[in-house]
Amino acid sequence: MLRLSRSVLDGLGAVVRLGLAAVFLVSGALKVIDPAQTRVAVGAYELLPAGLVGPVATGLPLVELAVGTLLALGVATRWVALAAGMLLVVLMAAVAQAWARGLSIDCGCFGGGGAVAKGNTQYPQELARDVGFAVLAGWLLVRPQTALSIDAWLRADSSSGWGRAGHPAG
């Protein structure tokens, strides 16, 4: 069985982490710059009472930006990956219920969104894409150690602390 060395896996992890960070940063930014469209997109799911559409449309992009930022920095990677995964599950559930109820909407995952003509929906593609993102989050959940991360930087510091603490070196 092929065993990849730790540094290679850390490097791959960094690619996964930064890729997922880019997904959340881009999707959050596209929603933030067009708040009217984001309200339309959230409203089109016909899930929330009218009073909650605005707050969710305002808050969701901020959560996405925060998750994206924390992923990009590589801090508390396992917990942030868990949050990212849970967010993706919620978004996939929203898309799936729209599909099941026969709504004709665009998911508005990366800006845009709202009603589309019947036959112009892309539910399978949207769900497949989200599953792909969830796989990335799953990797980080299972193996949160990545290169170029604050986590790694802190671990390196702690290692020297461990040495200073006088434990035998092996």
Add this chain to the structure above:
Amino acid sequence: MSREEHVVSGAERTQDKRKQQASEAVAAARGSGGGNRMVIAGIAIIVVLVVVVGGAVLLQGHNKKATDLPSAIPPAATGPQYPVALQGDAIVTGSLQASVTIDVYEDFLCPHCGKLEQTLHPRLAQAAADGKIKLVYHPVSILDRQSVPAGYSTLAAGASYCAASAGIFPRFHDSLFAHQPTEGASAWTVAQLQQLGTVLGAGPGFASCVQTGAEQRVTTATDNASKYVSGLRADHEFGTPTVLLNGAVVEDPFDGQWLDKALSGAQR
């Protein structure tokens, strides 16, 4: 220490794991007191988060202001006076005998319709008042999902029929386009539309007309308009605004040259 690690490279993975677990325990035990890096990282994380999320919040607040509507619909000024007749799906204005017929298909929420109204409406209204053109409005509803709550396009189109019946169509129409709700934002309500009608001098029947709504009528009008206009176009699309000059689609209605040409040949 690093030399020893190289020597025992066979056990490296296990050792690394142990080392990592131990170091995490140590880091946790030390808390923030001992780790300079913890402090630096914490500050860096907070700063970056504040910049990104705070910037986004500011951006949202900035955009939100632009879409706020006043509590009442400001009534438009009285423009040129032209006759208005309701004929089926269409609101026919100007001179029925004019040699130039202009059809305008509009959704009261569509931003480009608002732009078209701003650029061309004064001239169209004047030409209609002068009897040079037959100006036919087709209020349609294609953006119902784009308002909060949904359905403003249908509500406003239906109310414009009521306004035509009540004899206040020109100013009612102009008022809704002069202060047009933004897509995705809150739109004018039934009560606000009723109040506008009253301000413009509509009789008591107007309020109940707007209240009852004309959903079926607007839906039918929109379907008819969509079929008719898409049949005229090579791409078989229907969007708003669509302008027809003597039954032919005007490809670029925003450029007023087509209107110059049409009016220069128009006979009263």
